[in-house]
Amino acid sequence: MIAVEACSFSLRGAPLLSQVSLALRPGRVTAIVGPNGAGKSTLLGLMAGALRPTAGRVTLAGQDLRGWTPQELARRRAVVSQKVSVAMPMTVRQVVTLGRQPWRATPARAGDAAAVAEAISAAGITHLADRDHAALSGGEQQRCHWARALAQLAPMPLGGLLLLDEPTASLDLGHAAALLRRLRGLAAAQGTGIALVLHDLNQARFVADEVVLLEAGRIVAQGSAAEVLRPRLLEPVYAVRFHAVGDSILADYGAALRDAG
Template identity: 55%
Template sequence: MIAAEGATFRAGRRALLADVSLALAPGEVVAVVGPNGAGKSTLLRLMAGEAAPAAGRVACEGRALAAWHPLALARRRAVVSQHVALAFPMRAADVAGLGRLPWHGTPEAARDAAAVERALAAAGVAHLAGRAYATLSGGERQRVQIARALAQLDGAPRPAALLLDEPTASLDARHAAALLALVRRLAAGGLAVMVVLHDLNEAAFVADRIAVLAEGRLVACDAPGRVLTAPVLEGVYGIGFRVEQGGILPRYAECC
């Protein structure tokens, strides 16, 4: 659905991404992992159309993202960034309702209230609907932002995509597990999902494919069992790993 083809992105003379090709398909979760500064968030911004590649291209349904009208693109893909700042006091339900803005003036707008209600319930924040967004914890705000993205995609034509940048970073173990299970269900329902993660065990649980980035380059992209191996991880992170059936553990003593 959305595909990067030889995408390169530069900040000044430095290439933050170099010749990266990655495709998202309906019904699939692609997790992106790698060390700090590997280019994970930059890749997500390119796939979302929030930044343009210096070389190569990123396309949705075969058409370059730059050729899409912003509203049309917003009706096909939703993005949850790491940090979202709000300049005005709003209730959690109102923040989730922002996801319906691309549908203003269309017949789909008649479904706005129901779409927001469904999204809040799916994200597990229906009980926070009347709370001031500014009073919520970091994890609660993140879940409200996920509800906003779900409201945005409610009724969207298929294929559609959901792009998540470190969505579990502020969540406790229970809510992280619930979110990852939700991501699996969304993909099973036909969405194409890209999720940037730091936790390799979370990636192993949620992903159909895992893309490993290091120094702006795509090192590997395949099924979790073929990517999350000691040789691959040790080459990328520079420390030892113990990979067992029960999980993936870095050898912390080697970091010191």
């Protein structure tokens, strides 16, 4: 389990997060939502260990992240960032294989080929496996790095932990739905603990066991999707009117445009 305990984070004196607490548990999906600049990616960076809190602490299995080596962390959690650059020419298969690096000196290395093949298939990019990563569209690159994370997760006990920053941002509707279904499957069948940053509130409603709503670096609401994704909570945060329609939450763009006019 990753636990964020009363964490604050400042950059060059500017506070980006203030007194944030949450726990990422095995078998559960947590969606982090909020407007631009709310601190969503910063929070994910703290959970990944890429950033260190100015105050508070982040723990993995009860131990401060600073007590884990990068190799140990990589054997317990995988991260898919918003933008991932590949410094040299590599095929999709080679990029996905990078996910197996944490397991090089372990018995799990024997399963590298199978894990890579399964991850490529699960991400729906088998037809791209021998293509140059740089020649792919943004959405195809995103699916490539999603496959890399799946390959990394393959031997983790209880499915490990998976952190994703806007994983559906470049995907069309079909591929976004497929990825979200896969996330639900990882959590339910393999016990993977998942946290993901999303802008699409209906995607959060579909995929998440828990939703964390951020505004200006603070948690405004935290709970189930049904509890958090309500017009009365969302409207003051986004400054847009919302309507609950069945299982969906719809932003009233018409009203927003009229108000802006």
